[in-house]
Amino acid sequence: MAFKTSNVRDVRITSQFWSQMQTCSREITIPAIIKAQKDTGHWYCLTWKEGHPVKPHPFWDSDIYKVTEAACYFLMTRDDPTLLAEIEGAVDMIRSAQHPDGYINSYYTVRGIQNRWTNIRDMHELYCIGHLVEACVAYESLTDSGRLLEPVMKAIRHVASVFGPEEGKKHGYPGHQEIEIGLLRLYELTKDPLLLYLAKYFITERGKRDEHGETYYDHEAKARGADPYDPMGTEMRHTYEFPRDYAYHQAHKPLVEQDEIKGHSVRAVYYLAAATDYVRLSGDQTIRDAVNRLWRDMVNTKMYITGGLGAMRQWEGFGPRYILGDAEEGNGCYAETCASFGLTNWCTRMLRLQLNSEYADIMEVALYNGFLGAVGLDGKSFYYENPLTTYSGYAKPRSTWFEVACCPPNVAKLLGSLGSLIYSSFDNVVAVHLWIASEFTVAQGNGTIISQKTNMPWSEEIELTVSGPKAVSLALRIPNWALANFTCSVEGEMRQGYLHLSEVQNCTVKLHFPLEPRKVYANPMTGKNEVAIMLGPLVYCIEDIDNESVNVDYVALTDAPVRKGPPKNIATVEDVIPIHATGRVLQNAKWSSLYSSTPWQWSEQTVDLVFVPYFLRMNRGGNGGMHVWSKRV
Amino acid sequence: MAFKTSNVRDVRITSQFWSQMQTCSREITIPAIIKAQKDTGHWYCLTWKEGHPVKPHPFWDSDIYKVTEAACYFLMTRDDPTLLAEIEGAVDMIRSAQHPDGYINSYYTVRGIQNRWTNIRDMHELYCIGHLVEACVAYESLTDSGRLLEPVMKAIRHVASVFGPEEGKKHGYPGHQEIEIGLLRLYELTKDPLLLYLAKYFITERGKRDEHGETYYDHEAKARGADPYDPMGTEMRHTYEFPRDYAYHQAHKPLVEQDEIKGHSVRAVYYLAAATDYVRLSGDQTIRDAVNRLWRDMVNTKMYITGGLGAMRQWEGFGPRYILGDAEEGNGCYAETCASFGLTNWCTRMLRLQLNSEYADIMEVALYNGFLGAVGLDGKSFYYENPLTTYSGYAKPRSTWFEVACCPPNVAKLLGSLGSLIYSSFDNVVAVHLWIASEFTVAQGNGTIISQKTNMPWSEEIELTVSGPKAVSLALRIPNWALANFTCSVEGEMRQGYLHLSEVQNCTVKLHFPLEPRKVYANPMTGKNEVAIMLGPLVYCIEDIDNESVNVDYVALTDAPVRKGPPKNIATVEDVIPIHATGRVLQNAKWSSLYSSTPWQWSEQTVDLVFVPYFLRMNRGGNGGMHVWSKRV
Known part of the structure; x- marks a missing residue:
């Protein structure tokens, strides 16, 4: 069984609550992000040549790719010629920024391309390309023009010529996972086997050690003339607890040997989201076991009640088990927006692997809490960190932009693609994961539509109407908080938190989820x-x-x-x-005083x-x- | 009023409790430290020449100096020819390690002296010399031979030729304070005005900014060809929260502008101990105000109940106000042994500036709790960190040695010089700060002795007998926990927590401090x-x-x-x-599960x-x- 995520285009969100969030994201957030990038000049970094006076940050490219991707999702359900023109302009810029051999990265282009691929631990070249690949998936799904696929495949072929298991290639893997997600998404779109091959390589090579216990990051550091063992040296990152602390990158050991989720939270959940897709595509049981172990560890020991991840500010990531401080003060409770975003992505992939309501429960918690609060209702102010406590007299309003601007575009990406999280399908089974008012056009359903009516999260009532020529079986997620006392107008069979109804056609199913605090x-x-x-x-x-x-x-x-x-x-x-x-x-x-007998x-x-x-x-x-x-x- | 600390030589500790701790330190800790340094080879680093295959750590020199200092204290009250011979050997080694111009540092001697003084922010050259100066004070107080004073003054003249306010000199200050303490202690011994001048310079220059807002650390980083602003660069220390986070070194602003105690705790309390001595010696009121502000901030907002300092592991230092996590897990509760050691040193200096029992109360708390627990009763195992919580199943025994071995010799230094913390005097007033059974020979008392009998901390009774030809006035510290219900057999006047008794001679004063939990x-x-x-x-x-x-x-x-x-x-x-x-x-x-409704x-x-x-x-x-x-x- 492997469920297919619904296409963004096939889901029309009617929920007043979520429509408001989406409209705000489309009309305010995306223009605000593009404007901020243009005002700061970052938007144009891809056009800069070697020696340009402004030196791009290692991830500026990714901001362009991410907002492009987000815009494409919104364009799938609503035309907007101005926004489309902006995106086509970005695609033009990307096409012309690419070096003849396929390399694309403004940081090294400006600073001198001869140093490229010498520090993939820190320098985000593969991370940026990963976001480009995801943008390509969205853009090609929208336009099917091939205008982004062509340079992207050229970039991937370049990456595959540099990295891989073959002799003579660098046996490296990205310091920040992301390209793995992109490669597998594009593989599902084009079925090009190179994409799966390269994803598998990056997922499984990570964390391997040579006979001296050294990883690729040690090798490349030494090749740069640096000493990765020196606690006072250039390789000692401020995000490391100790020299060679590659748990930050989840590269302390191979994935299949890991049993505790560690390090930078966003890296971890991006990695695990990709690994989950890889398990689905390859059937690899050892990786599946590892993914399940790390899921269990995270959910049972390291996740905030809000779906926030990352109790440690120093490495923006997971702390020890059960250490979950609520305040940012004292370097606790990072709970980065991107980590909750990544968690929803991981959940939706777990749901494709196995229909178990735990994944949807946690996706929903992360969505409504850790993620949704990261954006202000004005649509143009954002939290990077989402602590569970702030103190009187120390108000922390959202910021309008960040020097490291990974979070705002991820907000737009998720709101733009929200429709794809709600439904998934397999053969004639449609699973409903989220209770969000919407209309879903069933794939190969000849116009069969599932219409979900509800005022959730404010109402207890849901009406699900299946109408059209095709009978579908429904798998309805019963949230953990409603499991004890929900009612459904149609009898079904409960399996792993989903209520299965067979062969529903032209019928309205009424659900009642008692909503008691x-x-x-x-x-x-x-x-x-x-x-x-x-x-x-x-x-x-x-x-x-x-x-x-x-x-x-x-x-x-x-x-x-x-x-x-x-x-x-x-x-x-x-x-x-x-x-x-x-x-x-x-x-x-x-x-x-600080201490007293009273x-x-x-x-x-x-x-x-x-x-x-x-x-x-x-x-x-x-x-x-x-x-x-x-x-x- | 400026009280003089009692000479170690003039105090004989009779307390069974503290004698046991001292004996253990003398007979086990000091030999163990020297043995560990010899076994690892560190002891000999001062004899190594340029190109030696083993590269010394930046602070190995200081371990030699510190154990030398500690040994001298013990030798002041008890002969030990073997230990003395060891110390004389260390002095010989120090004398022969010095470069002709006075420079002494094994790190740069081995790696190439041409790079000396290029990174005083990180490289501890001044810190090591500071410990050498303190060792000199102890050694010369013991031997009065001049054998260490000579190379030490040569080293100081070298330092003064490199650093200072004068044009052409480097306007720098140590990345880790310590030399300020040494300079002022040696000044009190020899009255050489260069010592006071240099101490004043280091204390007051720290944290000054030029017209671009840059400090000396920025200047020296740029001179090394590095970019202190680069968050991915070589200057971004893992102990920094952000680039140029000089609060770690208390160099974010001048001392007189600081109103919150910040950064690395040991650096902070060493700095403030020296500044307190400087205030006493100079009468500088602005620095006095700053010292008092930072004391109040620490005591009221950032000190563990144990006298431990430093809630943040990342920078081994102070966190935000009132953030005082108890567990090491999650990067909280560093409470370094050396910080509680440094705190007792600061307290004893505050007591010389102003007789106020708060300083002695906190000295006592730090001594009995944050400090004393750092050494095992075996005398040869140590805690570097002193958390207030450890969990079942995660036993953390003390370690026998550390790669960075600052704490064990500080334990021996404090236990060796414990006598000097108990009493201080000014004219004919003798202040008793700590209730530790001991005999104090009053300076210029013609054999007048104050004999303190008590089984504190286990007993409520104290007998203080003044015998001999001189009448002394006593200032007896009444601990804050006994203030409400202590009794004293002699009537006196309470002022700032001290009970003042006039003209006591050949008389026994009985104190009762009810000891209720x-x-x-x-x-x-x-x-x-x-x-x-x-x-x-x-x-x-x-x-x-x-x-x-x-x-x-x-x-x-x-x-x-x-x-x-x-x-x-x-x-x-x-x-x-x-x-x-x-x-x-x-x-x-x-x-x-992690969360539940029960x-x-x-x-x-x-x-x-x-x-x-x-x-x-x-x-x-x-x-x-x-x-x-x-x-x-």
Whole structure:
């Protein structure tokens, strides 16, 4: 069984909630990203020749490719000649930036191409090409013109001439995974065996050691005349805990030997997303076992309740198991936007491998929380990091741009391709993973349409209508939070969290997912004797703007149940359900010293505390106090 | 008023507790350190010439100097011809290692002296000389032979020819402070004005910026052909948060402009100890204000209850205010041994500037907890880091040696010079800072002796007998934990935590400090709603070896009072008072998932939990579970 992800073009999102997010992304985010790149000049880096006075950053190319890819997704469901012209211009620029041998990278073009491929650990040449390949998949799916496929295949043939297992080639692999994803996506589009071959090579070569215990990164460092063992040397990155800390790149050992997810979170989930596709395409059981082990390790020991990944700021990545600090202060809780983005990508690939609602549950959590809150409701301000706690007096508004600008285009990429996450199909089975109002045109269905009507995440009711000439079997994901008490108007069979209904045709299925707020607690291994509030897939937080009579840094929840408040608009989002909780206030919060013999004293009287969805945080100003987890009293 | 620290030679420690620690240090630690240096070859690095096949580490020289200094302290109170011969041999080696112009450093001697003084930010040349100067102070105080003073003054004149405010000299300052301490100590011994001049220069030049906002470190990096602004470049240290993060070296701004203690903790407290001496010697009020500001910031926002400093592993230093994680895991709680050592040195200098018991209280806490636990009772195993929590199943025994071996010799230095921390004097006033059984020969007292009898930290009683021809006034520090209910047999006047008794002669003063265990709580700004137990200056911890019926990672204390248990021997330490507390056990500690809707459930039944002094941790084996702070239930 291998499910096929639905084509973006075949899904029309009708959800008011998600349409609003998509419109904002299409109309504001993408133009804002392109404008920022043009204003800073980054957009033109591909046109620069050797010796250009501005020296491109190693990843500027990727920003161009990523926004191109994102734009293509939006263009698949809605014409926009201006945006299309912009994208065609980018394609022209890419075509003319390529060197005759297929190489393309502004960093080395400007600085001198003779140094290319000498530091693939740090210099992102393969990473950038990877994003170019993904842009190509999107662009060719949109236009089928071949205008990007041609230079991309030329670039890939160049890469394959430099890297590979064959004697005389460099036995290297990218310092930041991404090209593996691109290669496999393009392979699925064109079936060119070189793409699968090269992806397999990069996935399996990573982390191999020679008889001296050295990796390719040691070899290339020495070839540059550097000493990778020197703790004071040039090879000691500030993201390493110790010299040769290749766990940062997931290159400390081969994937099949790894049993703990480590290092830079975005690299890790990009790698695992690609490996998951590779398992599906190759049937490799050893890699499948490794992917499953690392999934289990991440989900059971290293994932924030929001679907955020990466508790360590120093290496923007995973910390030790169960160490999940909530604040950015003190170098904890990085939870990079791109990592939650990458996690949704990994989940959708796991779902193609195995229909198990755990993958969709986590995709949904990452989507609504770790990911969605990264973009402001203005569509043009972004979080790079998504901590679960910020303190009163230290407001952290979103930024309009970053020097390292990986996150904003990923926001647009995911919102543009959101439709593809909702449905997948295999033979006549259509799986519904996300409960987002939309219309799905069934492939080879002769016009058969699945229409999903719901006001999720604010409503408990879903109507799924199958209409048209083809009968389809449905696999409906029952979210973990509704598993105990959902109802469905049609009887079906539950298997791994999906309710299977056979041969549905011209029929409406009604689902009811009781939407009661619930308290969630953390594994004691985390040391966190605290409580969080969720409603459906939404993680809630307390913000000072809704709780002006208290200092939200110093409140605790009692054991009383939490309750839904009447729906209201929060900033530009309608129908939001706030949650009310009963709390107490710390009465002696102000101390003159660091330690004292007087214990914390909580108020006798309780207070009503208001919680709102985490993704809506810091959209209405406020003093900065925001907490997902609350103390218990 | 400027108190003079007592001479090591004038204090005979009679305390069974501290004599045991000193004997262990003299008989085991110092020989072990010298043996380790000889076994590894480091000891001989000063004899190596250019091109020697082994390349010294930048700080190996300092280990030789530090153990030499420590040995001298022990030799001041007890003859040991073998040890003295060893030290004289080291002095011979130092004398012959010096270059004709006064330069001395094995790192550059072996690698090529032409590169000396090109990277004082990282390369520790001035740091090593600083330790040499301190060794000189100890050695000359012991021998008065001039054999080390001569090469040391030659080295200092060389340094002064290279660095200084004068045109044509490098306007640099050490990347790791230490020479400032040495210069001022030697100045107090010899009164050579060059020493004060150079110390002032290094203390005040640090952190100055030119009209482009650049510091000396930027200048020297550029002179090396490097780009300090490049986040991927050679100047981006792994201990930096961002390029040019000179807060690591306390060089982000001049001392007089600093209002938050930042960066590498050892560097910071060495710097501030020297600045405090400089204030006393110069009367500089602006620096005094800065020292006081940074003291207050550290004590009120960044110090562990143990006197440990440095919540951030990445830069081995201070984190943001109130961020004080207890576990090493997740890059928190570095609490380096050398930082608590440096803190005691800073405290003793603050006490010379101003007689205020806060400085002695903190010195005592750092001494008994953050510092003393760093050495095993075997005298030859050490902690570099001193976290407040370790987990069951992850035992962290002390190590016998470190590649970067700064901590073990500092342990010997402090234990060797412990006598000098106990008393200080000014005119006919003798201040008693620490309650450690000992005999102090009053300077110019014609044989007047102050005899302190006590079994502290295990007893409440102290007898202080002044005998001999001279009447002295006493300033007796009343510890903060005894302030409310101490008694003294002689009436006196309390001023800033010291009880002043006038003109005491041939008289015994009896002090009683009720020693009841107490619960201590942390400022809510830390987020730590937990409780710690203290008895006098001792911080306690729970260890699994005393609490085998429970998992100490999953217990909480009730509000019931804590109680002293009967004294017992713990490992080799006699009369230790354990503390008993009433706790509950987490009944559902084992979870299959990271998050769940089931809250933590504490046992109905209470259990008796045993706590022991933190400094005794991990001396009896065990499974590794150890916690200073306990949850409350």
